[in-house]
Amino acid sequence: MMFSAAGDMQSAASTLFSAYASFAASMMLIRTMANDLVPSPVQTYLQSVLQYLFAPVSNQITVVVHEHHGGISRNEVYEAAEVYLGTKISPNNARFKVGKAPKQKSLNISLEKGEEIVDRFDNDIELKWRFISTEPQYGHGNEKRFSELNFDKRYKDRVVNEYLPSVLAKSKEIKDSVDKVVKLYTRDCFYDDDRYGGGGGGVWGSINLDHPATFDTLAMDPELKKAIIDDLERFLKRKDFYKKVGKAWKRGYLLYGPPGTGKSSLIAAMANYLKFDVYDLELTSLYSNSELTRILVSTTNRSILVIEDVDCSVEMQDRKAGTTGRPYDHNTKLTLSGLLNFIDGLWSSCGDERIIIFTTNYRERLDPALLRPGRMDMHIHMSYCTSQGFKILASNYLGIHHHHALFGEIEGLIENLEVTPAEVAEELMKSEDADIALAGLVNFLKRKEMEASEIAEDKTNGLEVLREENELELCETKKLKIP
Ligand SMILES: Nc1ncnc2c1ncn2[C@@H]1O[C@H](COP(=O)(O)OP(=O)(O)OP(=O)(O)O)[C@@H](O)[C@H]1O
Numbered sequence: 258m259m260f261s262a263a264g265d266m267q268s269a270a271s272t273l274f275s276a277y278a279s280f281a282a283s284m285m286l287i288r289t290m291a292n293d294l295v296p297s298p299v300q301t302y303l304q305s306v307l308q309y310l311f312a313p314v315s316n317q318i319t320v321v322v323h324e325h326h327g328g329i330s331r332n333e334v335y336e337a338a339e340v341y342l343g344t345k346i347s348p349n350n351a352r353f354k355v356g357k358a359p360k361q362k363s364l365n366i367s368l369e370k371g372e373e374i375v376d377r378f379d380n381d382i383e384l385k386w387r388f389i390s391t392e393p394q395y396g397h398g399n400e401k402r403f404s405e406l407n408f409d410k411r412y413k414d415r416v417v418n419e420y421l422p423s424v425l426a427k428s429k430e431i432k433d434s435v436d437k438v439v440k441l442y443t444r445d446c447f448y449d450d451d452r453y454g455g456g457g458g459g460v461w462g463s464i465n466l467d468h469p470a471t472f473d474t475l476a477m478d479p480e481l482k483k484a485i486i487d488d489l490e491r492f493l494k495r496k497d498f499y500k501k502v503g504k505a506w507k508r509g510y511l512l513y514g515p516p517g518t519g520k521s522s523l524i525a526a527m528a529n530y531l532k533f534d535v536y537d538l539e540l541t542s543l544y545s546n547s548e549l550t551r552i553l554v555s556t557t558n559r560s561i562l563v564i565e566d567v568d569c570s571v572e573m574q575d576r577k578a579g580t581t582g583r584p585y586d587h588n589t590k591l592t593l594s595g596l597l598n599f600i601d602g603l604w605s606s607c608g609d610e611r612i613i614i615f616t617t618n619y620r621e622r623l624d625p626a627l628l629r630p631g632r633m634d635m636h637i638h639m640s641y642c643t644s645q646g647f648k649i650l651a652s653n654y655l656g657i658h659h660h661h662a663l664f665g666e667i668e669g670l671i672e673n674l675e676v677t678p679a680e681v682a683e684e685l686m687k688s689e690d691a692d693i694a695l696a697g698l699v700n701f702l703k704r705k706e707m708e709a710s711e712i713a714e715d716k717t718n719g720l721e722v723l724r725e726e727n728e729l730e731l732c733e734t735k736k737l738k739i740p
């Protein structure tokens with residue numbers, strides 16, 4: 258019985274051996290045929306496919322986080338990771354970046370490209386972050402930045418649903434606790450690499466907004482000033498209200514008034530007060546709606562979009578579009594009302610906590626589309642200097658709140674004249690000695706008074722046209738941006 262069983266096993270083994278021998282022989286034959294018949298590039302390809310198929314299966318997964326979302330708008334996850342990981346730099350990191358803006362008290366610390374950081378979540382999940390940037394190829398295109406997040410596949414859902422939201426929340430906490438430096442973004446300056454909470458501004462370049470204007474230093478009607486501050490405060494507090502009524506969380510202001518009455522200063526004061534970045538959009542440099550879209554979607558939340566001298570800009574655009582051969586979208590011809598509708602529609606559907614400000618020297622020249630009720634939430638008239646305005650300027654520039662002889666005279670003159678705060682400020686800056694500066698201002702105001710009476714006389718003689726032409730010239734100068 259046992260014998261015969263051993264005999265069975267022997268014959269089974271020999272069958273197996275002969276089967277293997279014939280398999281090996283067939284493989285040899287196939288390999289030889291393959292070597293002879295299949296061209297070598299195909300062989301290499303087949304080899305790599307086989308290697309891929311039989312390689313040990315990785316249990317890791319990599320999430321790529323690009324700096325720009327959809328190639329245009331800033332990716333908040335990228336920015337948040339950069340800020341958050343700045344707090345996780347360890348002695349294992351050979352290189353990291355430090356930076357500090359002039360007004361900032363603390364240092365910004367962030368990862369240098371190529372460096373890796375290992376983070377832990379809930380004690381059991383290990384996450385590896387790496388920041389990567391690719392150089393522009395052959396001198397073309399922009400540098401592309403992205404980060405890679407690597408972790409065990411098992412935790413995919415927890416990383417997406419818990420870890421990444423916690424990174425977003427922590428970076429917001431860090432940003433809010435840091436003394437934020439307000440940025441001014443324009444489209445014609447270079448990248449600022451060390452913006453806290455993210456490098457570069459998409460299609461925008463940025464510098465620190467170093468404008469000293471605050472609501473305290475602004476010479477304007479105190480009631481109007483209070484109304485603006487209250488409006489801003491209400492706007493900030495009403496996130497839920499905007500949501501409830503289904504309105505975009507945006508606010509629009511139109512600032513109008515003669516040159517030198519503080520429109521730009523008011524914008525800076527608003528930005529400094531809210532700690533919002535400012536995006537300065539020059540319509541004259543735009544050629545198509547698609548370009549405008551690209552620019553608008555690349556602005557960030559908690560920011561102010563400024564379109565200065567809106568009356569001049571669009572006229573210029575129309576003229577240019579007709580004469581230069583530059584490509585622009587014929588279907589969406591850039592007219593002021595078209596542009597406004599476009600900005601309105603697009604702008605109200607992207608982002609939160611946005612403010613848009615238009616400025617003009619001549620409200621009466623604006624397209625009714627802009628003045629239409631509901632388009633701008635508040636029309637703010639920046640007017641000539643009043644006696645109250647003068648007192649604020651005297652306190653700003655000379656540090657005085659009264660003057661026994663000259664305050665009364667100056668106040669009397671100012672109330673009856675069209676003199677701008679910029680003109681008053683310029684006079685007050687001429688001397689640190691309050692007596693000399695105020696006496697200079699009195700002389701200046703008296704000269705103005707004389708000029709005003711001459712103009713009044715000219716008016717009756719029909720010379721008003723000349724003055725109008727001067728105003729038009731001013732508009733032209735602004736269009737050409739002559740410094
Ligand atoms: N209301 C104001 N309060 C304090 N300073 C002012 C005020 N208006 C003007 N100034 C001073 O005059 C300078 C020029 O003012 P600003 O640029 O704000 O005027 P603007 O209304 O924007 O003029 P424009 O229409 O030419 O753009 C400011 O830097 C500031 O020093």
Ligand SMILES: [Mg+2]
Binds near residue numbers: 521565
């Ligand atoms: Mg201005």
